[in-house]
Amino acid sequence: MDAGGTDRSTEDGGRRGGIRTALTGLTTRGRSFLAAGIAAAVCAYVLGQSDLLRVGLLLGALPLICATVLYRTRHQVAGSRRLSPGRVPAGSEARVHLRVDNVSRLPTGLLMLQDRVPYVLGPRPRFVLDRVEPGGRREVSYRVRSDLRGRYPLGPLQLRLTDPFGLCELTRSFSTYDTLTVTPRVEALPPVRLSGEAKGYGEGRQRSLALAGDDDVIPRGYRYGDDLRRVHWRSTARYGELMVRREEQPQRARCTVLLDTRGVAFDGAGPDSAFEWAVSGAATVLVHMLERGFSVRLLTDSGDSVPGEGADGFAGASQGTADAAGLMMDTLAVIDHSDGTGLSRAYDVLRGGNEGLLVAFFGDLDEEQATVVAKMRRRSGGALAFVLDGESWDREPVGAPRPLDRSEERLRMLREAGWTAVRVPRGTSLEELWRLADRERTGLTATSGGEGAR
Numbered sequence: 001m002d003a004g005g006t007d008r009s010t011e012d013g014g015r016r017g018g019i020r021t022a023l024t025g026l027t028t029r030g031r032s033f034l035a036a037g038i039a040a041a042v043c044a045y046v047l048g049q050s051d052l053l054r055v056g057l058l059l060g061a062l063p064l065i066c067a068t069v070l071y072r073t074r075h076q077v078a079g080s081r082r083l084s085p086g087r088v089p090a091g092s093e094a095r096v097h098l099r100v101d102n103v104s105r106l107p108t109g110l111l112m113l114q115d116r117v118p119y120v121l122g123p124r125p126r127f128v129l130d131r132v133e134p135g136g137r138r139e140v141s142y143r144v145r146s147d148l149r150g151r152y153p154l155g156p157l158q159l160r161l162t163d164p165f166g167l168c169e170l171t172r173s174f175s176t177y178d179t180l181t182v183t184p185r186v187e188a189l190p191p192v193r194l195s196g197e198a199k200g201y202g203e204g205r206q207r208s209l210a211l212a213g214d215d216d217v218i219p220r221g222y223r224y225g226d227d228l229r230r231v232h233w234r235s236t237a238r239y240g241e242l243m244v245r246r247e248e249q250p251q252r253a254r255c256t257v258l259l260d261t262r263g264v265a266f267d268g269a270g271p272d273s274a275f276e277w278a279v280s281g282a283a284t285v286l287v288h289m290l291e292r293g294f295s296v297r298l299l300t301d302s303g304d305s306v307p308g309e310g311a312d313g314f315a316g317a318s319q320g321t322a323d324a325a326g327l328m329m330d331t332l333a334v335i336d337h338s339d340g341t342g343l344s345r346a347y348d349v350l351r352g353g354n355e356g357l358l359v360a361f362f363g364d365l366d367e368e369q370a371t372v373v374a375k376m377r378r379r380s381g382g383a384l385a386f387v388l389d390g391e392s393w394d395r396e397p398v399g400a401p402r403p404l405d406r407s408e409e410r411l412r413m414l415r416e417a418g419w420t421a422v423r424v425p426r427g428t429s430l431e432e433l434w435r436l437a438d439r440e441r442t443g444l445t446a447t448s449g450g451e452g453a454r
Helices: 018-024 028-047 050-076 203-211 232-241 273-292 321-334 344-350 367-379 390-395 407-418 432-447
Strands: 078-086 087-089 093-102 111-116 126-129 136-146 150-154 157-162 168-173 178-183 255-259 295-300 359-364 380-386 418-423
Touching: 018 050, 028 050, 050 168, 078 157, 078 178, 087 321, 093 111, 111 136, 126 136, 150 321, 178 321, 178 432, 255 273, 255 344, 273 295, 273 321, 273 359, 273 432, 295 321, 295 344, 344 367, 359 367, 367 407, 380 407, 380 432, 407 418, 418 432
Parallel strands: 087 178, 255 295, 255 359, 359 380, 380 418
Antiparallel strands: 078 093, 093 136, 111 126, 111 157, 150 178, 157 168
């Protein structure tokens, strides 16, 4: 029963076991009528009363006729389901539209419509539909909501059919189902300028992308209409013909978002846990960078990335930005803790090339893993780390003072290696930490004379 599609019953099993299936649907009233009819027929035979026999045959035949007609009619009811939308952030509502079509030549009796949903989406919806005329349809809808990200099956749809006399009830289960994807929450981030973004961040970079092609810096032959001011005289003298300089090839700014998914790095579970905050933060940065025109890549501690992305990740500021964001959100919707204990695989991937801006979300780091993280800075134009101490999140109430523990030592190691490292206390929004990271970077570059915001 795909979104907008129709699921119809088939005739398999209509001949085999049809009588047995129909009889199992008899209600208490139907069984009483059948028992009364059999008793009356037996008494009429013993007493020789033909009138009583007619009454017994009527009482016994009525529930059988109702069951037979209802069993045959149920194969001519079609149902469909439509999700609006099919992908929602955690905490948001989606509406499920159900439609029942009577494709038979006979009207239906009273229908009870029921859809199966996981318990995290809410109670199981049930609807009572009145008689549906031949060729008619009925449409109902219900809402689902989940605070936990994931992929949740909806269906199969079930119909309970009854005859006008209430003698038989049959349940019709359709075979297909839909899937609702609940993605992590995404915040709106301010357009601050972090280290590593100077390679192509902002409106000027986008204009250069729009005006320049994919030329390289090697001179080429003169073409009619080329500006004579672009003539490269040294190459002209070398090749004996006019050579002009090609336009400089613009470089698209790149950003890698590293998400630490190690189970040993996070404590606690649920929508308010440290790991869920990290997943939501990674989703927020991915969407923000895509909207700013970056080529974005999602990387985990195990070295895995989003299926289908290129070597430089998904390109932003293009027609496929929404599709790229959807693929990343689908990946983050089902991401879970990994069995790994280290970050060496992610480091091996990062050291393969210059990754531009690196934004990382780490859990608890020991000294060994902090050393590995410090080395990641060497292959990035800028590095920003959000460090969550899962143990402190589990025990620290909102607004409590920061505990002075080994996490401060890990932050110092990252800052000495060139990271802009920010500790993530419980209850703080990513927007606040994003601005804080920009202020810390600006202060560091101002005192060290390093690269500043342009």
